Amino acid sequence: MKSTFFYILIIVVVNFSACKPKAGKDLLVSDDFQNAIQERLVNAQDGEIIELPEGNFQLTQTLFIEGVNNVTIKGQGIDKTFLSFKNQEEGSEGFNISNVKNFSMSDFTIEDAKGDNIKIKSADGLVLKNINSRWTDGAKESNGAYGLYPVESKDVLVEDCEVSYASDAGIYVGQSVNVVVRRCYTHHNVAGIEIENCINSDVYENRTINNTGGILVFDLPDLPLSNGRNSRIFNNEIQENNHKNFAPKGNIVATVPPGTGIIVLATDSVDIFNNKIINQKSVGIAIASYQLLQKPYNDSTYGPYSSAISIRDNQISTNKLIVDMSTDLGKLLFAVYRLPMDIIYDGIADPNLLDDNGILKDGHQICIRNNGDQIKFGNLNAAKIDNLKDILKYSSTDITPFDCSFKGITGKKTPIQ
Numbered sequence: 384m385k386s387t388f389f390y391i392l393i394i395v396v397v398n399f400s401a402c403k404p405k406a407g408k409d410l411l412v413s414d415d416f417q418n419a420i421q422e423r424l425v426n427a428q429d430g431e432i433i434e435l436p437e438g439n440f441q442l443t444q445t446l447f448i449e450g451v452n453n454v455t456i457k458g459q460g461i462d463k464t465f466l467s468f469k470n471q472e473e474g475s476e477g478f479n480i481s482n483v484k485n486f487s488m489s490d491f492t493i494e495d496a497k498g499d500n501i502k503i504k505s506a507d508g509l510v511l512k513n514i515n516s517r518w519t520d521g522a523k524e525s526n527g528a529y530g531l532y533p534v535e536s537k538d539v540l541v542e543d544c545e546v547s548y549a550s551d552a553g554i555y556v557g558q559s560v561n562v563v564v565r566r567c568y569t570h571h572n573v574a575g576i577e578i579e580n581c582i583n584s585d586v587y588e589n590r591t592i593n594n595t596g597g598i599l600v601f602d603l604p605d606l607p608l609s610n611g612r613n614s615r616i617f618n619n620e621i622q623e624n625n626h627k628n629f630a631p632k633g634n635i636v637a638t639v640p641p642g643t644g645i646i647v648l649a650t651d652s653v654d655i656f657n658n659k660i661i662n663q664k665s666v667g668i669a670i671a672s673y674q675l676l677q678k679p680y681n682d683s684t685y686g687p688y689s690s691a692i693s694i695r696d697n698q699i700s701t702n703k704l705i706v707d708m709s710t711d712l713g714k715l716l717f718a719v720y721r722l723p724m725d726i727i728y729d730g731i732a733d734p735n736l737l738d739d740n741g742i743l744k745d746g747h748q749i750c751i752r753n754n755g756d757q758i759k760f761g762n763l764n765a766a767k768i769d770n771l772k773d774i775l776k777y778s779s780t781d782i783t784p785f786d787c788s789f790k791g792i793t794g795k796k797t798p799i800q
Contacts, residue, residue, distance in 0.1 A: 417442055424448040424456075432457060435491055439465040445474025445496075452484040458491025461515040461545070469495040469519070475527075476502045489513050495520075499529040506536040511544060518548035522571060522629045526550040530572070534558055535607055542566050550629055551636050552577035553594070556584070558608035564589060573630045574599045574639065575621075580611040590620045595628045596636070596643040597621035597663075602650045603635065604673070604682035612651040621645065622661045628710060638676060640665040640706070640713030642723065644699075649673040652691045660699045665706045665713055666724050667699040670749060672731040675712075675765060688733040690747040693789060697754045699725040719778050720761055726751060728785070730764040730777075742784070750787040758782065 417440075423433055424446060431451075435458040448454070458464030468477045475498030480486065483503070487510035493500045500516040503509060516530035530546035533539050534557040545568045546553030553572035556562045562584035568591075569575035575591030577599040578584045584600075591597035598621060602611040621644045630637040639646065642664030647653050648671050660667045673680070673687035680687075701723035707713045716727065728749055736747045743749065751760065762785075764777035 416440070417444070421446055427451050427454050429453050431455070435459070435464045435466070437463040439467065441467050441470060442477075443468075443470055443472045445471075445476045445479050447479050449481040449483065451486070454483065454486055456488045458489070460490050461492045461513060464491040465494065466491060467494045468497070468500075471495075471497050474498075476500070478502065481505050484508055486510075487512065491515075492517070494518065496527050498527045499532045500527060502529070502532045502534070503536065504534050506533060506539070508538045509533055509536055509540065511541045513543045515545045516549075516553070517546065520548075522548055522550075522627065524550055524629050524631050526629075528552070528634075529555045530569075531555070532557075537561060539563070540565075545569070546575075547571045549573065550631065551634060552599070555579065556581055558606055559584075560608075568592075569594060571626060573626075573628055573636045575624065577601065577636070578611070578614055579603060580606050580608050581614070582608070582612055584614045586614070586616045587618045590622075591624060592620070592622045593626050594624045595626050595630075595641050596639040596646060597624040597660075598645045599636070599639070599648070600646070600650050600653055601635070601648045602673075602686070603648075604680035604685040604687070609682060609684050610651070610686050614650065614653045616645060616653065616655045617657045619658045620661075621658055621663075623663070625662075625664045625707070635676075638710055638712055640710045640716065642666070642701075642704075642707045642713075644668055646671065647689050647692060649685075649687050650689055651686070653689075654693045654695075656693070656695045656697060658697045660697055660725075662700065662702045664702050664704045664723055665716060666727050667701055668694055668697075668725070669727045669729075670694075671727075671729040674731050675729045675763075686733065688731065688736075690733055690736055690743060690749070691789075692749045694726060694749075694751045695753050695788065699754050699758065701725055701759070715763075715774070719763065719774060723759075724761045725754070725759045726782075727761045728763065730762045731766045746789060748787050748789065749785050750789055751782060751785040752788050760785075 429452040432455045437459040477496035477500045480503040485508040489512040492515040518526040528551035530549045536559045549572040552574040553569035557579040575594040579601045625642045644660040644663045644667045706717040760782040767777045
């Protein structure tokens with residue numbers, strides 16, 4: 384009788400019948416239930432839809448799935464299906480997904496994994512939609528690094544998601560080609576949205592509020608895909624990203640000053656337009672080379688400079704507080720400007736792209752236009768100095784050399800519509 388009952392239980396769980404448990408914070412899921420979910424993922428067939436039932440499910444180990452095509456994991460809604468890893472005992476991620484094609488996840492809330500809530504590696508066609516990814520104990524260095532973490536993938540779409548309290552980036556897409564992040568809400572993360580070492584990315588109609596930094600477009604050395612390029616950042620609300628930086632020391636995002644709207648670091652071909660960048664207490668938009676960080680690297684294929692950057696038609700206003708000095712970059716900005724700046728450029732350009740007058744050649748310029756008549760601009764001119772202590776001698780607030788425009792990648796369209 385006991386074995387018959389257990390067999391019936393597994394059948395019910397694996398098929399996620401209409402008899403769904405009611406949502407409730409005290410509902411715990413048995414090991415049998417968790418094992419049944421994992422078994423369903425392991426045995427998923429191409430084209431299968433796996434429905435997660437309504438309820439608050441406490442899980443103690445990472446859920447894995449790999450090597451499947453056209454599979455969908457779908458909950459009953461972000462306010463109905465809850466997956467909590469608060470008492471995780473095995474693994475670090477909530478979901479660890481790899482080597483999938485045309486894979487999608489939607490309509491659930493995931494919480495408190497030791498590491499990343501959802502990590503996806505090597506996906507060819509990926510949709511993450513209507514997912515709430517969060518850590519429930521507030522801003523802690525011990526929180527997982529990433530809420531949603533697609534990496535080394537192609538044709539990635541992240542839309543209508545909410546992510547909070549990640550100790551690195553709420554939404555991170557890295558080393559990927561053809562990326563869209565849209566209509567998402569990121570708050571109380573170190574970085575709201577980070578596009579890192581990606582080729583062809585559109586980030587639009589998102590709300591990034593009360594993170595340390597709103598949107599980061601980075602290109603870093605020693606990664607599988609180098610020399611990221613072709614990013615469009617547009618129609619976003621980037622507001623009051625003044626949260627304390629709680630990233631673990633040594634992480635690249637630990638250098639981001641609280642009060643940062645957008646940072647472009649060592650990336651080519653970035654078009655930033657029609658954004659509302661309001662009330663950051665350090666800087667609205669920063670353009671920098673990797674050299675400014677003064678960190679060594681051994682990647683011979685890496686280009687550490689930013690070029691072909693267009694900043695146009697944005698609404699930018701910083702608050703009137705003193706620049707936050709809790710990071711080295713913040714201290715540098717304070718030493719030079721004291722008050723928050725709307726746009727900062729480090730002034731370090733690729734010497735191979737300069738003309739005989741030391742100006743970036745056509746098609747590689749930093750162009751800043753139509754961002755308001757009272758824009759507060761600063762050029763650190765750091766390429767002219769050997770020691771950061773001398774930076775006051777060369778810094779400038781003259782925006783005239785950057786009054787240019789070019790189409791750049793404005794007409795680029797990603798394959799995801």
